Amino acid sequence: MAALMIQGCGSDVGKSVLVAGLCRLFADRGLTVRPFKPQNMSNNAAVTADGGEIGRAQALQARAARAAPSVHMNPVLLKPQSDTGAQLVVRGRMAGTWQARAYQDRKGELLQTVLESYQALAAEADLVLVEGAGSPAETNLRVGDIANMGFARAADVPVVLAGDIDRGHVIAALVGAHAVLDPDDRAMVKGFLINKFRGDARLFDEGRAQIGARTGWADCGLVPWLAAARRLPAEDAVVLERTGAAAAGRRLRIVAPMFSRIANFDDLDPLRGEPQVEFGFVPPGAALPGDADLVILPGTKATLADLAFLREQGWDVDLAAHVRRGGRVLGVCGGYQMLGRVVRDPLGVEGAPGEAKGLGLLDVETTLTGDKVLRRTLGRLAGGAPFEGYEIHVGRTQGPDTSRPFLIRGDGSGEGATSPDGRIAGAYVxxxxxxGAARAALLDGLGGASDGADQETKVETALDEIAAVLETALDIPRLAAIAGLGLRP
Incomplete structure (x- = not known):
């Protein structure tokens, strides 16, 4: 078994996309490939076949590797609920809520769990491609580390360090990492690569030579800006801050408020590619536009906190005006819970026990519970179009409007709720x-049309395109040699 770890000079340098592209590249060469991320921090989670949850980036990487997602691919997942606390998920199961200081002090206790999951994948793979988290140069977090060099050294996995040239100062970032890493950690780094380059690659030849000369690390290549990456689901909410609405001239306008603890926002990715849809996230401090055809309340990791946040932004007033004008509203998961009369948290699942008045747009009530629902869901919209999705939530929602379910599961049971006039709806899925069929039906209800393409098809095409670029941009034989992999002819 061979292994290679891609670490980065910071968050959002493209590690997830690089690992996904390499998974597809090596899988297409006939290898059994498995992705792995020891520790992830994200509120975008996916449900595995065995009913666990992992970061969506690892689910995407599993798809790229043509493998089924497994809880072993991301054994430790942190889902932020506040600025200083997060829900801890271990091998797909909720394991309590930890404050940042406590987790920092005790994270090393999870190293054995991480190593066991890694070995489980290694036993079934020709190649394991590992993604780091943040940057190994954050040496203040090194004690007890399980995400970067702590894992690499414990598992003896060689590292290639990625720098993001789009941010600038990439020479300083890579050379600086070399300078601050302790000698044993530094020895794990066998090469570097440059990501997100725009323009004539020859203009950075001298820069690459300087990095190699100052670090002694092998130059593994320069990756151009990957336009196809925009068609992949994003994992980090930081990308939403750079996401504007589509160009003018579209027929439908759909918006979603950017909650402070927004989760699984890639639900809305398919809308961006629709020719007749202008979609945009509304950032804090901005009003919901008065000309929107549909407002979607997305998922959130902390319903009560984000319900308060929604009111702080004045979005409750904007929503009420939108509804008075005849506009439509769709709530997904936490957004669905907010649409009801009240949200109760008697057990303190999200923090201190309490409750809050909901938006009152659906005649339902939600009680948060200690057990989490994790399952794949198939069925049809109430209008008949088939859908396929997943549920990942705590809470049960009941009330008169559930007698008009928004969705019908495959077993015939109803899911979600719809207002008597049909303009307000919500579901956990x-x-x-x-x-494509479900999206087309939803857009048709707004008076628009869809391209009818399944998102899976678009993602598969994007993965193939990224793998093709990496094939020529990176020194694949060198990466394979670092990983301990003998390339097949």
Missing amino acids: HGLFDR
Whole structure:
């Protein structure tokens, strides 16, 4: 078994996309490839076949590797609920809520769990491609580390360090990492690569030579800006801050408020590619536009906190005006819970026990519970179009409006609720827009049309395109040699 770890000079340098592209590249060469991320921090989660949850980036990487997602691919997942606390998920199961200081002090206790999951994958693979988290140069977090060099050294996995040239100062970032890493950690780094380059690659030849000379690390290549990456589901909410609405001239306008703890926002990715849809996230401090055809309240990791946040932004007033004008509203998961009369948290699942008045747009009530629902869901919209998605939530929602379910599961049971006039609806199911038929039905209800393409097809095409670029941009034989992999002819 061979292994290679891609670490980065910071968050959002493209590690997830690089690992996904390499998974597809090596899988297409006939290898059994498995992705792995020891520790992830994200509120975008996916449900595995065995009913666990992992970061969506690892689910995407599993798809790229043509493998089924497994809880072993991301054994430790942190889902932020506040600025200083997060829900801890270990091998797909909720394991309590930890404050940042406590987790920092005790994270090393999870190293054995991480190593066991890694070995489980290694036993079934020709190649394991590992993604780091943040940067190994954050040496203040090194004690007890399980995400970067702590894992690499414990598992004896060689590292290639990625720098993001789009941010600038990439020479300083890579050379600086070399300078601050302790000698044993530094020895794990066998090469570097440059990501997100725009323009004539020859203009950075001298820069690459300087990095190699100052670090002694092998130059593994320069990756151009990957336009196809925009068609992949994003994992980090930081990308939403750079996501504007589509160009003018579209027929439908759909918006979603950017909650402070927004989760599984890739639910809305398929809308961006629709020719007749202008979609945009509304950032804090901005009003919901008065000309929107549909407002979608997305998922959130902390319903009560984000319900308060929504009111702080004045979005409750904007929503009420939108509804008075005849506008439509769709709530997904936490957004669905907010639409009801009240949200109760008697057990303190999200923090201190309490409750809050909901938006009152649906005649339902939600009680948060200690057990988490994790399952794949198939069925049809109430209008008949098939959908395929997943549920990942705590809470049970009941009330008169559930007698008009928004969705019908495959077993015939109803899911979600719809207002008597049909303009307000909500459900717990994520991924509602992925199937072309379901998306077409939803847009048709707004007076628009869809391209009818399944999101899975678009993602598969993007993965193939990224793998093809990496094939020529990176020194694949060198990466294979670092990983301990003998390339097949």
